[in-house]
Amino acid sequence: MKILASVLCLLALAAVPVSGESPAIGAAAPAFSLTAIDGKSFSLPDATKSNSLVVLMFISTQCPYSNAYNDRIRDLASAYSARGVQFVGINSNKTETVQDAVEHARKHGHTFTIVKDSGNKVADLYDARHTPEIFVVDKTGKLRYHGRIDENSDDATKVTSPDLKNALDALLGGQSVARAETKAFGCSIKRV
Amino acid sequence: MKTLAAALLLGGTLLAAEASRLKGELDAKGLAGAIAREKGRVVLVNFWATWCVPCREEFPDLVKLESAYRSRGLTVIGVSTDLRKDSAAVEKFLASNSPGFANYRKKSGGDDQDFIDAVDPHWGGELPYSVLYGRNGRKAEVLSGKQTYPELERKISRLLLPAPPLGTHH
Numbered sequence: 001m002k003i004l005a006s007v008l009c010l011l012a013l014a015a016v017p018v019s020g021e022s023p024a025i026g027a028a029a030p031a032f033s034l035t036a037i038d039g040k041s042f043s044l045p046d047a048t049k050s051n052s053l054v055v056l057m058f059i060s061t062q063c064p065y066s067n068a069y070n071d072r073i074r075d076l077a078s079a080y081s082a083r084g085v086q087f088v089g090i091n092s093n094k095t096e097t098v099q100d101a102v103e104h105a106r107k108h109g110h111t112f113t114i115v116k117d118s119g120n121k122v123a124d125l126y127d128a129r130h131t132p133e134i135f136v137v138d139k140t141g142k143l144r145y146h147g148r149i150d151e152n153s154d155d156a157t158k159v160t161s162p163d164l165k166n167a168l169d170a171l172l173g174g175q176s177v178a179r180a181e182t183k184a185f186g187c188s189i190k191r192v
Numbered sequence: 193m194k195t196l197a198a199a200l201l202l203g204g205t206l207l208a209a210e211a212s213r214l215k216g217e218l219d220a221k222g223l224a225g226a227i228a229r230e231k232g233r234v235v236l237v238n239f240w241a242t243w244c245v246p247c248r249e250e251f252p253d254l255v256k257l258e259s260a261y262r263s264r265g266l267t268v269i270g271v272s273t274d275l276r277k278d279s280a281a282v283e284k285f286l287a288s289n290s291p292g293f294a295n296y297r298k299k300s301g302g303d304d305q306d307f308i309d310a311v312d313p314h315w316g317g318e319l320p321y322s323v324l325y326g327r328n329g330r331k332a333e334v335l336s337g338k339q340t341y342p343e344l345e346r347k348i349s350r351l352l353l354p355a356p357p358l359g360t361h362h
Binding site: 130148 | 243273308316336
């Protein structure tokens with residue numbers, strides 16, 4: 001039944017035209033539902049209703065840039081879960097299997113929800129280009145932040161612009177995000 | 193004659209050896225200057241990194257493309273986005289591919305977003321990424337992700353078409 005639901009959900013996603021552009025800040029974040037690597041189902045509309053914020057993270061098991069942030073995303077997810085922020089890892093790379101994602105999560109202590117985006121449907125919906133790439137969705141389902149985790153992939157101790165953290169702090173404090181769109185280098189998402 | 197041939201051969205070898213090493217660092221301003229110096233030629237700027245698998249896969253096609261179209265007016269400029277600490281890997285990669293074109297490393301420091309936006313505001317930072325400039329020095333097209341050789345050939349061929357001779361306008 002769960003498999004059937006996933007298939008139906010992906011079929012529904014496939015019917016949505018790909019815009020070729022990420023949703024604008026303040027626009028509705030495209031809804032999607034996928035099965036997580038632990039077998040549970042994940043629905044963005046449900047997650048936004050039951051959390052203050054949802055952080056969607058396009059990540060990879062192989063990309064060095066994405067892997068440079070393994071500890072940082074583990075710590076951020078842990079620190080902000082008590083404040084009602086759900087972190088969700090999305091693996092859209094066709095070259096990485098569910099088993100790869102399971103092993104990667106175990107190795108790096110990633111206990112947050114991770115979904116496998118087979119056929120990169122969700123990456124297409126968001127026009128996510130690379131890993132790591134972040135989208136923050138608020139309780140009303142609107143996109144509030146899009147971009148990088150911070151500006152220094154090389155050295156977490158020398159970060160001067162913790163953009164994701166700043167965005168979360170601002171939104172949790174009822175403020176608008178000063179820098180709602182940021183960019184960084186990353187590995188292209190390997191699409192089908 | 194033999195001396196001249198030897199000199200030419202040596203020159204060619206030196207040129208190839210030179211191109212197989214990083215030529216230096218470039219920031220966005222330096223890159224703009226390097227592109228401007230090629231005015232009159234079609235320029236393809238390719239951003240790559242040694243850790244980027246599709247970049248590594250695409251690079252040999254760029255080497256082949258540049259070699260095939262250099263005499264017809266194509267200049268390729270490679271820009272590695274690797275960090276300075278990975279210079280050895282970059283040099284090793286260049287040595288194994290022997291590009292006939294110059295490669296630079298994106299200057300370390302600063303905010304990558306400033307560099308990305310200066311190259312193209314629509315660029316999200318994904319690699320590989322190439323920007324094509326026409327003979328007039330203006331940006332003609334951006335190519336996100338790995339391109340195949342036929343795709344690259346088709347895109348540059350259109351830009352390499354010679355300008356129509358004077359007096360042919362209707």
